[in-house]
Amino acid sequence: MKHTLDERKQTILLAITRDYISTADPVGSRTIARRYELGISPATIRNEMADLEEMGYLEQPHTSAGRIPSQKGYRFYVDRLMEHERLAEGEQTAIREALEVKAREIEQVIHQAVRIISDLTSCAAVVLLPEISRGRIHTLRLLPVEPGRALLVMISSSGMITNRILPIPSQVSENDLQWISGYLTERLKGLTLLDLDEHLITAILEELRGYSAFSRQLLEALVRSVQQADGGKVITGGATNILSQPEFRDIEKARDVISIFERSHDLSQLLFASRPLGVKITIGNENVLAELRACSLVSAVYFVGGLPSGALGVVGPTRMNYARVISIVEYVARMINDCFDDPF
Amino acid sequence: MKHTLDERKQTILLAITRDYISTADPVGSRTIARRYELGISPATIRNEMADLEEMGYLEQPHTSAGRIPSQKGYRFYVDRLMEHERLAEGEQTAIREALEVKAREIEQVIHQAVRIISDLTSCAAVVLLPEISRGRIHTLRLLPVEPGRALLVMISSSGMITNRILPIPSQVSENDLQWISGYLTERLKGLTLLDLDEHLITAILEELRGYSAFSRQLLEALVRSVQQADGGKVITGGATNILSQPEFRDIEKARDVISIFERSHDLSQLLFASRPLGVKITIGNENVLAELRACSLVSAVYFVGGLPSGALGVVGPTRMNYARVISIVEYVARMINDCFDDPF
DNA sequence: GTTAGCACTCGACGGGAGAGAGTGCTAATC
DNA sequence: GATTAGCACTCTCTCCCGTCGAGTGCTAAC
Missing domain, CATH: 3.30.390.60 (Heat-inducible transcription repressor hrca homolog; domain 3)
Structure with missing residues (x-):
């Protein structure tokens, strides 16, 4: 068994992941053949899909369903296949306007950030305020x-x-x-x-x-x-967005996720683990918290006065639109950094 | 048609309401006859139930189901039938201990209050912080x-x-x-x-x-x-509790209610309408917010330095255990009043 | 006024049939 | 040797139907 993915396998994995992200339905070989012009027949695609499944990149909910990306599949998609997206001009200005509060105090800006992030991503947003104890x-x-x-x-x-x-x-x-x-x-x-x-x-x-x-x-x-709790305070928003996702139609799963947003301590731990540079993506089981095994977290650290001070993140189903979410998180983090280059 | 309820009708309404509150199942005439010793047969109870339904105190989800209290029924129950409950000694001390924070600052005490209220009631808790603009x-x-x-x-x-x-x-x-x-x-x-x-x-x-x-x-x-938003800040907690209630097994209804907790402005309006004295109970449609039509709100105002300053409330299904919730809300409000007789 | 008896209604549950989607395998084709 | 068409097979989903049980409303007897 080969351990690298040849180009065609990558193309197919990309197609499946894209399709599944946008439709939430397991995707079959016919769909791929019809929707993407790969120049090969469904049968060939089926063979490739069987290989991809054996290698652990795809899963089958049940025998006669299409395939969905596994956690490993998402990871490969995010690391290697996904095209990075540039945020639309209009959305950039929407973000900038949202963050422009009259009194540009950090807590207020953060509140606005949570709102705009959850609105634009249709996921839940979480922001960790600067920790008192770590600030100078x-x-x-x-x-x-x-x-x-x-x-x-x-x-x-x-x-x-x-x-x-x-x-x-x-x-x-x-x-x-x-x-x-x-x-x-x-x-x-x-x-x-x-x-x-x-x-x-x-x-x-x-x-x-x-x-x-x-x-x-x-x-x-x-x-x-x-x-005391004052350090590492967490602001959350848009938890309801998650309830609209088809993967959480089951109330048990929904409750698991929503309950996370009430345990701000755990949340802050989670965000705190973000790397100081760039955007960190945690997929499914990679999350420490069991309740988030059906979710992914896209997070980034923001800087105040040049020092890493807090973090912001998006929590959504593993099937989230990574490219879009990443570009939003990145942009908001950058705007906050710019805004608080000098905190006063 | 009589417009007052004779004693037997009241007893039956009380029995049905109690039973429904604890089981969440529509209750039938046989159940009443068996579970409560009223000395009358199911058939008689059925007749009375038919009357109660005609008068608007009961409803029937469908023809062959038992009865459940209507909104009017709950109102009558709360105003006239319900026995007021004294909180168990253990729960009283649990509340007192929860509110005893080292630094007895109002925000921290309120946070604790939200937690203890939602824990004890298994409903969602909401507290309105003192509004800056109304404080002296x-x-x-x-x-x-x-x-x-x-x-x-x-x-x-x-x-x-x-x-x-x-x-x-x-x-x-x-x-x-x-x-x-x-x-x-x-x-x-x-x-x-x-x-x-x-x-x-x-x-x-x-x-x-x-x-x-x-x-x-x-x-x-x-x-x-x-x-600015600083005034009338709302602290919420225990929204997940609501997701455990059978009436919100339907994700659409759950989303409606949960979304309320993200619109803190509406919530604060709601709480602000509480009367200055005693406990206010708002049942179902009596709520201004459409999303709360399946819920009841039990709220009370608390005093700081002798002045009405904020309010606390419990949001739960209309089928909530009113007697218990009321006694908890009452007790917590009293403890907060005592604690902040002098705010400093 | 109360009650026993009974026919009736309705939802929940379960089995079965049919449709639809998708697969894996085999054999033919390029 | 890779690709593809064809086909049997598998599995879910939905609809239908019969049964069961809970509960009702009505009637007639007490």
Whole structure:
């Protein structure tokens, strides 16, 4: 048995994959012969299809049905056969307009991105916001709220802003707060929350001896925000689109997929695994999550201030229009990068 | 035809409703006679059922099926027949524990509330966060971020915190920012963003003549945040629970309902209509949204700092366990009220 | 007013027939 | 040796039909 696909086999695999992607019906030899001018008869195509099936590129739902691409088939299609698509001019401008929010703050832009992605792809869209804990600290500020309470405002270099209310000793004055804010900003600027280990904390406490009780509390609150859900927040949209796909007509399968969108922790893990460069495509079982074995994920990392900060992705059936989805994900990622070259 | 229901009719309606709620099967006269000791024969029950159907309290899916409550039937059940349920001690503590987050900030508590509500009810949960624009202004603060950019932090009396980055003229110094922050906080404290009309703005601009270009920009940014999505943000969870209900085995119906959860604007409208006191129950067609005609909504308003600030609700099939859902919604609302008696 | 009895209706289930799509194999052809 | 026509075969899908069971409505008796 040959292990490489000769040109004709590739052509046939391409034809089958294309056809199946657009019709969702298993495709037979006659259909291929009629629809694509390959100059060979259905019988020949059948022989080739049998070979392709034996090699693992095609599957047959049942004996007298046509063939559908297997996971390996999709992989080969995506890696070798698919022609990369250039997004239509109109869609490019649609994306640009969607992302142009008046206040160009990252959270709002991300929300718009989710919407436009899910609309254009007819799949579900997922975007991972910049993680607070991985962004570099840009500004820390403590504001008085009530006696005994202060608001900690943290701005990260990726443009994310966190708020947290913490208890403070009541003798701390507004001036103290301001002084400490300035000090901490100066001291921690450029570091990430992950850098705030026990070692650094004790060093700072040493330096801040005059404020020790308070500053320990404060630093601990900072560290807590590392662990808390605020980092890696996930925005999703268009989950309903998936319910329209014929492969999810079965409610059990639909529920599996939809439930993923409610477990934002798992989702963020998934997106986080995206490679820093280009678009990553995860097909069917390649997904770690069992619930996504009938789906593919197309994801890309976006950059804020030149640093990889978050990721965006599209979740759809393995039968998705990869060429189109990829070009959309790519374009949106690029627009976000451009938009947040400088986050402020 | 009588227009009131005698006691026996009520008993039968109650029995049918209860049975249908727990089994999801249309219930017949024999079942009622067997399962509830009414001392009357199936035939008599049939007669009564025929009457109830004629009066509009019951429906028949098809000729030889049992009866199910109509919308009017559910309404009567909820208003007159249903016994109010006291939440089990264990569930009460489960709720209290879920809501006890370390940092008791409103957004986090709300997230927990959504989770616990959807878990306990097996329905979808929806919570409306306090609207920025309706909360009273507690603190306004401008922080320098970059040359030409400031971060506006607004704390409302309901504990909600908004951040917005705005461009500022580069000659404005940190001291200026601080002075204006203090001035505006003093001037606007206790007002809502809705009070910030053209009239008030010009008055303030007059007072702030020295800073006029800047302060106009600033005030406009404030007003913009009234219109922007930040107010009335909706948190949802447990939409998958709905997919497990037999009435949504049909994917079309499921999609309708799920799609509601992606249109947060409509959802917030819906919740906003809740009455300020007690629990509101909206059954089937009583819902404004066509997609919810197969669902009921149980909602309640919660208070922060003594003011009605947001609302929480449960969306489920009309066949939901009203008594249970109501007691859960009621209890969670009460816990939130207690928790945010003073938001800070 | 209540109930027993009974004919009737309707959906669910299962088997069987027929259509349609597609295959794999064989033998003929290029 | 590769390609193709022909053909028998397989499998699903759909429709039809008969049966079963649940439940009803009506009537007549209690």
